[in-house]
Amino acid sequence: MKFDLDFMLVSTLMYSFLINLAVFLIQLDSLVKDVQTQDVSTEEALQRCQELQMSAEKTLKSLKKLTKADEPAPVGNYDQRKQEEERRLQNMLERINTLYLELSPPGPSLRVYTVLSDFKGEQEGDLSVQIDATDVLSAMGAIPSGFRPSTLNKLLVEDATYRGSHRIQPELSPSKLSFSDLFLDPDTGRVRARQVRTCVCFTLWSCRMIPTPGVGVQVLSRHIRLCAFDGTQVLSNIHTVRATYNSKSPKTWSFSPRMTGILPTFLDGDCFLRCNSASPNLGVLFELGVTFIRNSTGERGDLSCGWAFLKLTDDTGNPIPNRTYELPVNGGTPYEKDVEVEASVTRGSPAGVFQQMLQARRKHKLIVKLKSADSRTRTQLSVLPDTLLHCLNCVHLLALHRQLLADMLLMDRPTMQNADLICSPILSTFPILLDQPDLLDALRNVWLDAETNMSRAQKRDLSYLKQEFAKVYMSSVYFLLHSPSLPSHRWADPPTEEQRARVIYAYLDTLKHTQHTSGQSGGPEVFIDPMHQHLAFDITELTFDLLNVAR
Structure with a gap:
């Protein structure tokens, strides 16, 4: 490894990181050599590999926090030099992770495991669980600390009941001999309207100060996945709206862009939610996400960039008013508390007014506008399934499908038991x-x-x-x-x-x-x-x- 001596003489703090990096490289090369010559057992090699991982990750985090102001003397081209050292450390971390995967023993070929979440072995004999592309990027420090694998994307992929195609199907009554949400008005021949506990219309407006994934990944989509949520479980289908993005404002996401012709559904931020849940904590969960491809390996992945929650009732149980809401975006998953999207964001209230204004501008926000629907849209919404979240521009098509469904199932069948x-x-x-x-x-x-x-x-x-x-x-x-x-x-x-x-x-x-x-x-x-x-x-x-x- 080549060092810049002039840089080291004037940069005491950065010099210490360079020394650490040199030591890591020597230790890694020694480990690779021992593994190749089989001079070390697999268990010992795994332990040394994990120790190197933890040390390198700790050093990388410290290096990321280091600023030019921390140096005891002025340093030329500081940011460029710092980025170069970060890249070297990230490359070394990737080598360590690759070696770790090669050393990890394969699982039994005849047994199948179902896991609920990632797990690190805590005791001897514990089986550590699924390092995926997201875990590797996180270990490399290539993504912000509050990013996680997408919770809602995992549900969509693994369980068809969270898709809109499932939720628009008729729901059977407990006896399975009739329907609980589909009825005809005998006087008009139309689907009978059904009022539900919650029916709201809202517009996704924008997201602000959302950090971008680090180097080494290409973003294929920025989007929000949203659903009805009560703090514990998803209560509706999961709907996805893609964000538009301008490279000149990389931390701002926008929705419903102005364009000629019909705005595509997956870009349209005007949505509705019908939900018949009686939960006092019912609201809309918004998961900000990116779909990415890793440049070095071609792996695809889905990251959560944070989440926000809009509770639809106040403390007394009354519906919240129609207005614009600025929702804080939290890091981690919806089941984690007090996780920042970025570790550098500080909590607490600054003393000065100017500092408060600056901190407010740096906060991660999702802006959502709750609004009322016109009478025609309300009529069409009333014939839809009791629980459904989708785009407002498709309501008339969903209502027509619902009418055809009722005709076929309630009028044209020989008997209700057929x-x-x-x-x-x-x-x-x-x-x-x-x-x-x-x-x-x-x-x-x-x-x-x-x-x-x-x-x-x-x-x-x-x-x-x-x-x-x-x-x-x-x-x-x-x-x-x-x-x-x-x-x-x-x-x-x-x-x-x-x-x-x-x-x-x-x-x-x-x-x-x-x-x-x-x-x-x-x-x-x-x-x-x-x-x-x-x-x-x-x-x-x-x-x-x-x-x-x-x-």
């Missing part, structure tokens, strides 16, 4: 759209065009609306769902997202031209057009299986 498969391509595939928002946007687009050509009388005619909706659905997203040219949906994968967008918009343009020529909003012509290919037919495309999908 559980045979139902032939309905719309009911069997529509829930998929809540997990693939680009297709939901495609449906919203073509339905808006269809509504534009309707008269006022047609818009008030429910039977006509249902008939047109079925035609539009079948000729647009149903066809796209079974098109071989549409890649499978994958979250935060730019090439896949771009390819899907090209296929979707190219097809919608073709469909719009066809409709303009024929003067009709949709039809079966697309399925017999030799220019378009289809995936091999599967009977599940047409069958709605009530027993498998009902909650």
Whole structure:
């Protein structure tokens, strides 16, 4: 290792870190040599590796806190030199972590373990648990101390009940012989409105002073995952809104950008929550997150950059007023308390007014606006499932799906006890759209065009609306769902997202031209057009299986 002697002569503190780094490198090289020559047992090598890890992490944290003002004498190019030493120490930590993984014994091949959280062995014989990309980055000091693996992303990946596609399905009553949240009004033939304990509309406005992940990672998405939460458990589906980001203001996230055309659902911060929970601590949990790819290994991961919570009732149990709320962003997970997003943030109240203003500007914040909905939106919300969190711009589509669901399950079945498969391509595939928002946007687009050509009388005619909706659905997203040219949906994968967008918009343009020529909003012509290919037919495309999908 090469040292700058002039720098060491004038920088007493930095010099001590350089000496420590040199010692670490000597110890690491010695350990690697002993492992290669098998002059040391695996247990001893693991112990030495862990000791090196802890020492290096401690040194890196101390180095990060060191500032130019701490030096006893002026130092030229201080920040550049400090960054160089940080990189050297991080590279050494990565070598240590790689060696540790190589030395760690594999688990038994015939036993399967289910773990609830990460665990470090405390006693002899304890099995330490899943170092993933996030753990390695944390050990390297490449991410802020308050960042964690994403709690809500883990739930989404591992449990389908937290997806919107599950929550819009009908819920069975305790007897399993009827439904608890889906009823028809016999006088109008419409879905009967149901009032729930909590129904709120809100807008994600912005996030401020959110730190960025360190070097060595490429951020694929900045987003907020949100759900109903009572301090203990998630009570609704988990909805995701992607943030827009400007490199000139790297610590500020924005939502609902102004753009031509229809704003995509996954960028739209206008949301609603319906929830029938009686918990006095009910609120909305916001988890700020990033999906990243690690440059050196290509590993993908999901980090939580902090979380915020908006309790929806005051101390007396009354709903909180509609206004703008500045919510503090906490580090750690929603189950950890008093964790800062960044270790450098100090607690306590500064004495001076100027210092208080400065500290207020440095605080990590999420700005959310609670608002009221117009009468039409309130009517549409009242026919949705008792518990659902989603984007406001899709309420009319969800309400129409709910009406078709009620017609099929409450009117067209021979008896309420009949559980045979139902032939309905719309009911069997529509829930998929809540997990693939680009297709939901495609449906919203073509339905808006269809509504534009309707008269006022047609818009008030429910039977006509249902008939047109079925035609539009079948000729647009149903066809796209079974098109071989549409890649499978994958979250935060730019090439896949771009390819899907090209296929979707190219097809919608073709469909719009066809409709303009024929003067009709949709039809079966697309399925017999030799220019378009289809995936091999599967009977599940047409069958709605009530027993498998009902909650």
